[in-house]
Amino acid sequence: MAFQPGSTHQVTLGKNPERSRDHNRRVVLDVVRRHGSLGRMHIARLTHLTAQAIANIVDELVGENLLMETGRLRSGRGQPPIQFAVNPDGAMTMGIEMAADHMVSTVLDLSGQPRSKRIMPVRDTSPKQVIAHIRAELETVRAAFKSPLLGIGVVMPGPFEIEGMTSVGPTTLPGWANIDAANLLTEACGEPVTVENDANAAAVGERLFGAGHSISGFGMIYFGAGLGLGMVHDGAPFRGAFGNAGEIGHVVVAPGGRACPCGQHGCLERYASVHALREKLCDAGIADCDFTDLAGLHAERHPVLMEWLDEAATYLAPMIAMIENILDPETVILGGMLPDAIIDELIARMGQLPISVASRSRRVLPRVMRGQTGQYTAALGAAALPLFEVVTPKLETAATRPTE
Numbered sequence: 001m002a003f004q005p006g007s008t009h010q011v012t013l014g015k016n017p018e019r020s021r022d023h024n025r026r027v028v029l030d031v032v033r034r035h036g037s038l039g040r041m042h043i044a045r046l047t048h049l050t051a052q053a054i055a056n057i058v059d060e061l062v063g064e065n066l067l068m069e070t071g072r073l074r075s076g077r078g079q080p081p082i083q084f085a086v087n088p089d090g091a092m093t094m095g096i097e098m099a100a101d102h103m104v105s106t107v108l109d110l111s112g113q114p115r116s117k118r119i120m121p122v123r124d125t126s127p128k129q130v131i132a133h134i135r136a137e138l139e140t141v142r143a144a145f146k147s148p149l150l151g152i153g154v155v156m157p158g159p160f161e162i163e164g165m166t167s168v169g170p171t172t173l174p175g176w177a178n179i180d181a182a183n184l185l186t187e188a189c190g191e192p193v194t195v196e197n198d199a200n201a202a203a204v205g206e207r208l209f210g211a212g213h214s215i216s217g218f219g220m221i222y223f224g225a226g227l228g229l230g231m232v233h234d235g236a237p238f239r240g241a242f243g244n245a246g247e248i249g250h251v252v253v254a255p256g257g258r259a260c261p262c263g264q265h266g267c268l269e270r271y272a273s274v275h276a277l278r279e280k281l282c283d284a285g286i287a288d289c290d291f292t293d294l295a296g297l298h299a300e301r302h303p304v305l306m307e308w309l310d311e312a313a314t315y316l317a318p319m320i321a322m323i324e325n326i327l328d329p330e331t332v333i334l335g336g337m338l339p340d341a342i343i344d345e346l347i348a349r350m351g352q353l354p355i356s357v358a359s360r361s362r363r364v365l366p367r368v369m370r371g372q373t374g375q376y377t378a379a380l381g382a383a384a385l386p387l388f389e390v391v392t393p394k395l396e397t398a399a400t401r402p403t404e
C-alpha cells in the first residue's frame, strides 16, 4: 500500500481536531504494522508527526493494548530506543460469509493473522435464521478468545437494494430485499457490523492474505453463488457510490439467451457461475449435483463439467478484456468456491484472451491468475473490514455503506 505520510489525506483531514487525532492513531498503527516494530523517533520520522505527538499517541495505544513494547534495539551509541509492535492479542475481528447454502466464519487478530476458520452448512438464510447463526458464532468466538472484539464484517451476495433487479434469484439470499442488513445485524449482535458484497470482500481477502498482497491494483472475479467483480485500487477496495460496483454477473453477454431471475436474458452469471454448473450437473442427472466431489468429477474429466468449462471460458474471456479496458488493472485474479484445479483449467481454456489495453509484451504478471486463499477468501476479507477501519488510514471511507 503506497501511503505517503504528509500527503493530501492529512492536509484535508487536519481541520477537524477529533478526526485528525483519530487519523493520526491509524497512521501510527499502520506504520508500525507494516514495519513489524519501530521506536518512537523512527515512527515520528515516517509519519511526519512531532516527537511529542508520537509520544502521546504511542502511550495511548500501549494503554489500550493495541501496541506493545518489544524491548530495546541496540543501535551503537546512547540509550537504545524502545521498540513497539502491534499487539496481536490487543483486539480481534470476526468475519462471516453468508452464502446461499453455507456460512464461513473467521477470526483475525490485530496483526491480521487468521486465528480460526470454520465452514458450516446452512439450510435457511432468512434474516431471523442468519441472526441466530451469527449470534451463536459470536458466543463461540467470545468463549474461545479473550481479546476485545473490534467489530464484525459480514459478506453476502449483492447487489444491494436494487429495484427491478430482484433479490429473489437462486444466487442471492431470500428475504433480504429492502433490508438494511448492517443496521439490523448491528442491533441484533450488539457489535458494530459492516456489510459488504462477497466479491469486494474477496478482493480485500486476496489483497491481505493471497495473490494480491504485493499488487495494489487488481480485479478479482469471484465465484460465489453468483459471479461478481471486486476491485482493489491503490491498495483499497473500490466499492462504487452504493456498494454495488463490479456487478458483472448481470451483464448480458448472450442477447436472447437463458432467462435470468433478474428479468433479463443471457446474463453472464447464467453461464459462468457455480450455480450454472450445478444446474448443468443436475439436468444431466449427475447424483453429485451437491458438489461433494467436484474435484473428483474434474479428475475423471467428466463431460458435463468439461462442457461447462468451455462455455464459462467462452463468455468470461471477453469480460476479462472489458475489465482490463475499463480499469487497467495489474492483473485479474480468479477465485471463489471452486477447486483450484478447476479454476486453473478455466484459465487455461480461456487461452488467448481478446486484445485489450493489457496486451503488453513486457507484462510482469499474467493477465489472469488464480487466487490463493481458496474457499475462505470472502470470509477473511469480511473479518479484515473492521480491522482496516482501525489500522489503515486509507480505507476509512471503504468500510461504511452509504445510506440514502
Ligand SMILES: [Zn+2]
Binding pocket: 249, 250, 251, 260, 261, 262, 263, 264, 267, 269
Ligand atoms: Zn441477470
